[in-house]
Amino acid sequence: MPVDRPEGVPLPVDVRDLLSDTEVSLVEEFAARHVSARRRRQHEYAFAAFQRWCALRPVEALPASPRDILRYLHLHRDRWGWGQMWGVVAAISFMHLEAGLLDATREGRIREYLSAVRRSKGRYVEKKQMDAIRTEDVAAMARTLGAASPDVARVRFVIAILYATGTDRLADVLDSGRLRIQLHDDAARVSIGTRRGILDDLTPGALAAVCEFTSSGEHLTKTDQTGLESQIGDAWARAGLPGSWSKNLSRLAPADLQWLLANAEPGYHETARAVAYLLVGHALGRRHAEMANLLLCHLTERPGGWQVLIAQSKTDPHGRGETLPLDHDDDNGLDCDTICGACALEALLEVHLRCHGRSLADSARIFPADLASGARWSTAQAARFLRTWWAETGLDPEARIGTRGIRAGTATSLSEREVPLIDISQITLHRNLTVLLRYIRRYDPVRWHYHLPV
Ligand SMILES: [Zn+2]
Ligand SMILES: [Zn+2]
Structure with missing residues (x-):
């Protein structure tokens, strides 16, 4: 009896021609029996998930009815890629044949369903449907990445005070009895004893550092002076400014001060x-390749x-x-x-x-x-970074994140703001609106993700 399995590889035609029908059947049967141990474990694993699903209904898993298999597949259609769905079908088929049962997956409705799914999920369609990375997500990630740790905020604050007052003695800044700060709408007046200074929009980074540190209620008492000194030294070295910082910081040009403050963060x-x-990717709706080639x-x-x-x-x-x-x-x-x-x-x-x-x-x-070598940034590398930033920001851990999600997010967010399709196509540079429509993800109220409409 020839055993037909989804993963069965057909005999080459020239070999097949040399064999009788009986021999062909025998070869196929042996080939089908020879399933590697690894493949068997994969089948058992995939089938166990199906069994658990059946047990909850409760319906029979072995033999399974075509109707239940179909339900199981359709329920997961949105989550599985084509390869994964095919693996599940192969596992159900394998376990049925192993148990000496009829292969329920050969049923016509299931085959029809699979070929319909293949048309929308197969190799020539998007391999995986990435979730859209929308304006809110991009903003949340950018804020998380840009947020200073309390340690960095403290270093920035001290640099700003050293700059404003022109003192070169760290001990003065740490003396909470003498340091005075008055915040105004768009400026901060700072004084230590007779030394006074003002931070305003000429030095926005320093002003922001003082405002942030003061409003967070952080104080400097018990701050380790030596540790702080070496942190400022490290920032100075990373910024690549000439000389050493121990001189008077008030002599820094505003642009250099801004740069030094930025480099208080090691990364x-x-x-x-x-x-x-x-x-930039979100504002322009670009593909990774276009970003990498910019x-x-x-x-x-x-x-x-x-x-x-x-x-x-x-x-x-x-x-x-x-x-x-x-x-x-x-x-x-x-x-x-x-x-x-x-x-x-x-x-x-x-x-x-x-x-x-x-x-x-x-x-x-x-x-x-x-930044040192200037080499081309690969899509895979960028996607890994993107997933890390996504996770660090605490966004939906179930979402499928890839570089394509940025472009999809631009189109989706614009469409949510009711920007006409033709105007969106001016940004995404789509000539074909049908293709553009594929980038506009719809909110899936069950999974709370943005996917293509199913
Ligand atoms: Zn701007
Ligand atoms: Zn999703």
Whole structure:
């Protein structure tokens, strides 16, 4: 009796021609029996899940009715890729044959269902349907990545005070009896004894550091002075500023102060790339490949933000490219939110400039795999980062996160804001609206995810 299994490999035609029908049947039967131990364990594992599902109904798992198999498959259709669903069918088939039962998965309705699923989930369709990474998700991730730890906030605060008062004695700053801070709407007055200074919008980073530290109610008593000293020294070294910090910080140029404050966070360069990748990618709705291929010469500053040239894309492989606007979320860029794409891009450009200075070439990648080598950033690497940021932000652990989710998130969020499809296509650069529709994910009220409509 020939045993037909989903994973059975047919005999090559030239071999088959040499054999009689009986011999062919025998060969096929032996081949079907020869299931590797690993394969068997996979089948048993997949079947055990099906059995548990059946036990809860309760319905018979062995033999299973085609109707229950169909229900089981359809219930999980949204969660499983094509390969996984096929593995489940193979497992149910295998266990039935092992038990000497008829293979229930051969039933016509199941075959029809599988071929319908294959049309929507098979190899030529999106391999896995990624969840959309929407505006809210991008903002939450950018805020988490950009948030300073209490330790970093303290170092920034001390740097700001040293700058404002011009003292070079750390002990003065830590003397809570002498340090006085008055916060106003857009400035902070700082004094230690007779030394006074003001922090305002010329030094926004220092002002923010003082406001944040003061409002969090943190105090400096019992702070370890030596530890603090070496932390500021480390920030100075990471910032690559000449000399050593022990001199008077008030002599720093505002731009250098800003840069030193940023580098109080040990992983600042990495953070700047991460935040810009999320915010620029979301604002422009780009694919990872287009982000990875973005070069310094593709960026042009203009009033209110930037002009970004997408030199080449999947929909425009040989074209002259398309330019997309990347605007500050505040008209003049002075009062932007922390989740402004143009500001994030500028912060990343500052990192590039500071790291490479005059050697920064026009052909430098904006989003390289690492900032030192400038090598191309692969989709797989970026996806791993994306999943880490997603998890660190505490977003839905069940969501399927990949780089494609960024572009899908742009389209989905715009559509949720009721932006007309034709206007969305101006951003995503889709010529074909049917293709664009595939990027617009619908909210799934059962799983609380954003998926393609099923
Ligand atoms: Zn901005
Ligand atoms: Zn989901």
